Amino acid sequence: MSATTAAVDRTAPGTTAGAWRAFNLQLALFRHVWHGTVFTSVLLPILYMVSIGIGVGAYIDSASVGGLTYAEFIAPGLICSVAVMMLGNDMVFPVFGGYADWGGHYLAQRATPLRPVDMLNGHLAYAVVFRPFTNCTIVAVVLAFFGVYASWWAALAVAAAALVSAAMAPWMHCWASSIKNDANLNMIFRFAVMPISLFSGVFFPASEMPAFLQPLVWASPLWHGTELARAATAGVAPVLPPPVHIAYLVLLAVTGWFAARRVIERRLNF
């Protein structure tokens, strides 16, 4: 049993190594569920484009959506929306379940050289980097067949989607790490994912929303991401200068990460 002794690292891992080790669990889990993502990445965007982009789009005057076809208008938001949808899968139950007595992976990792911050980083690397850059890329490629891009700059829409993930994922991690009762898990879909998806200028310009809802639009990471993504795919100027949109998303990501680190460290100190 000692044949592989030499291969064991007896020291504490560095930050990158720690995150990478924790990330590999998510990757192993992904291998069991990847086929499920075919629906969100391939079929869902096709359904959206056919039913809403083309179907509903036939009734929409392109002047009301900034001179674009309706399909061109919704395509960038769809790419970012898929990122938000995936967070609903990756950052709610898998986080809550990580602390569960009957098989929580965070509890298992806690007995190893991994620190709580490594577990957080590994999980975020999966949700914020791996998932957007694989699944949202597939979505973007599928949408290309609908002829909705103005140039190759459209590829940057995937980066915008990843930024939306980065802004939201740590806060969702905080939430799912904080609640004790799984009956409350769905609240994040009702009160965050769903309204954010509907009121972020994905399907109609956010400026059409009533004035009292405008602050919510401006707070929504998906709106900032969609503005950036639309600039990439359609070449239209976003509402704010791109660095401002980016700065807002980065600010949410950074503050969220510190908050999430605090929560997971508390949760895993017994």
Place this chain on the structure above:
Amino acid sequence: MPNVNEILVSAADLRKSYGEHEAVRGVDFEIRRGEAFGFLGANGAGKSTTMRMIGCVSQPTAGTLTVFGRDPHTEGAAIRARLGVVPQDNTLDGMLTVFENLVVYAGYFGIKKKAARERAAELLEFVQLTARAKDQVSDLSGGMQRRLAIARSLINDPELVILDEPTTGLDPQARHLVWERLFQLKHRGVSILLTTHYMDEAEQLCDRLVVMDEGRIIASGSPRELIDTHVTKEVVELRFGTAHTRELAALAQSLDGVGAQIEPLPDRILVYTDDADDTNAALDARDIRPTSVLARRATLEDVFLRLTGRALVEDEA
């Protein structure tokens, strides 16, 4: 050759509080390399809390603790790299296969994929789960999951394996299989630290034991020392039909003097004695007629009951 006198874990006046509740109230112990060390105690005695502090997942409130000569507070991750842990709840990943559980866990210790696969295969052989390698963990029985958790704890070739109630909740067959593997480990020179409720097994496996009660260590030593110090050579177990806790406590009063000590339990009375024949004769002389009498040698369980038994009776009453 490992230095058997090397101290792996050292605790002095170790304490842990959760708010007002003091779970561990100042314990001192040392665990040496190569030994099997047991923590015995009723539920809530502070065993698991102590295990968690040694496992570097729980910060002591006061006192000093070193593991491998290092400070868990500042070097927790490096200490954990050298530990193997079997937690009370297996914390296996039900979505992954048996084999994947081991390989992914090996990754946490920085073990490369190829080495991880080889080691996983060896360990599955060791816990007799090779045939189930490709099954999902959720399809395994409780005993198999436990064995897998033990295999997982060995993935990094740990210098000390911590097992928190490794056999609780298993059926007798599964339990024997787990204990048999633990004996194997011990023979291979792996240092073992465990908590258990199964005294007979602890008596056979452990070189040294401590008995915890209400957050304190109330006795320590080898199983033989504990038996010699705290109980008599023999024990006579008396049962009185359906008589229960309170009736037995009353009956126990009338037994005064038939043995060195009388211990009423919820279902029987234990008479500690150096000579079971003398005790039986004394019972006859007093015309006390139990429905069953069993004379046997004293075991660790008697030590445990004698040291903590009264609390159990009070709980029942």
